[in-house]
Amino acid sequence: MKGVIFNMLEEFVIEVSDEETFEEIYEECEFVSQGPFIGPGTYPDEDFLQMANKAIAKLGIAPADALRAFGKWSFPKLAEKVPPSFVDFEHPKDFLLTVERVIHAEVRKLYTNANPPRFEFEDPEPNKLIIYYISERQLHDFMDGLIEGVGEHFKTEISTTRECLQRDGHSVWKYHLTFAEGN
């Protein structure tokens, strides 16, 4: 997991509680990695999950709700960090269709040890999109929040349903997205 997500989680926790709470969470964690998390670094997924679970426990929020809220909160922050052309689209569908090919491809190019999720797409109708979310991390709740964040960023309501499929013994999440008309 990239350090930028760790730092965003820190920022999120401080925003919904305070610095002291975050420091408590941080000190309770027994991280595999040494040293602080910095944006461009890549760290073990378990360090992130540990920090996220500790935060969820400390804040007393349901895990799914917490990850969704974190995802929704994260999207505009992430959008600010990438070159403007990466998010310069009229419609969220056009943006989503480029995430795998542009953003994830660039991440893999810049950080050889990075392991971003993999997205596959089906484009059944103009106002619909099917996304297959494939990741060992199984952060589908975080993904839910990110999609909500995308809808807000592009000012288009996106209704989402998802189902869990099995592929080669792994869970793959199939997202059915419907974009509100008029945008």
Add this chain to the structure above:
Amino acid sequence: MDLPVVEKRLIRTQEKLAAMETLLEDKSRDLFLANEEIQKTNDFLNNVIGSMQSCLIVTNAEGTIQIINEATVELLGYDRTELVGQLLSLVGTEDKGVNLLSNMDSLAATKSLVRQEIQYKAKEGAEIPVLFSSSAMHDAEGRLTGIVCVALDLSNHKLLERQLLLSEKMASIGQLAAGVAHEINNPMGFIFSNLSNLGEYVDDITALLGVYEKLENAIRSAKVEGLQDELDELEDNKKRIEIDYLMEDIRDLIQESCGGAERVQNIVLNLKEFSHSGRDEKSLANLNDGLESTISIVWNELKYKVTLDKEYGDIPNILCFPQEINQVFMNLLVNAGHAIEDSGEIKVRTYEEREYVCIDIADTGKGMSPEIQRRIFEPFFTTKDVGEGTGLGLSMGYQIIVDKHGGQLIVESTEGSGTTFTIKLPK
């Protein structure tokens, strides 16, 4: 006791800064190495493009030239900076009013394996035949980003094609001439022989007629009775056919016919000499003979306006392709004739000069400017009207003398006073 939160965060921020610095250094080194790799790849690609024999032009989606290689610069005669940034259509020509290189849709639609012959236009305006192919470049969204054009210069290929055609034509003419010569030679043999016999028969008949005349005179003197009518009839017939003139003229006619037959035999001999067989290998030949037979072939074209001065030196036989050397003689003699507008002189001279046998063919024609002299050995260059000259005669002559025989073909010309071609062939 726990440090205050602010202090903890400050310490971690400092650690983050130190980590960032290390990361920045690592990334800077990675960037430097990556740049080096890019530079190497760039140099390699430039080398590949630069060493391509084919002409490469890469345009953007609008048809503006972005990249050209050395072969293109050389072929078209432009400076690189004159082409980059210009539209591709600049180097195209119109075929039936259409410049293929101005139509991006058509270029983009052309599959790279489809090659077609088109003409590139050089800076000086010359049209250069090329085998052209184009292929479209697209981005990840399938949008056209440019066209890659590859063209192979066909000038040499075309020249060889034309030369092959011409030499095949010459070979056919040679074969035909040899065949005709052979066919004419046989009947000419008996015509010439018969005329000689006829001359002897006429001599015999003339002698016999002399005896008859004596007899006639004797009969007249003897005044033989009963023969007067026959003698009168004989006299009338002699007057009517003008026997004295007839007997004198018949000898002239036979003599002239013999002379004519002899000339035909000479022409046939020259034709055979000109279309000398054994084209595939060199043979020992005397260039004086070749020159003489070629002159007699082309003389008909020259005789009305040209006086010919021949100065044959005592030159050794040389190993050469006689038919091809004769062809060069013929081209030079015909050109000399064309250079003389009303009347003039052609002087042919053969001589030895160190390791060479030399032949001068000099005319007193209109001569050539230095610009024309510089270009006369270029294939397809001609100063003659369309259809009158192929522009291949001197270029083929150059090939035959220089490339095929290791000799020299030298021109000296002064505008207004004449031209001398000197052929030097190694002994």
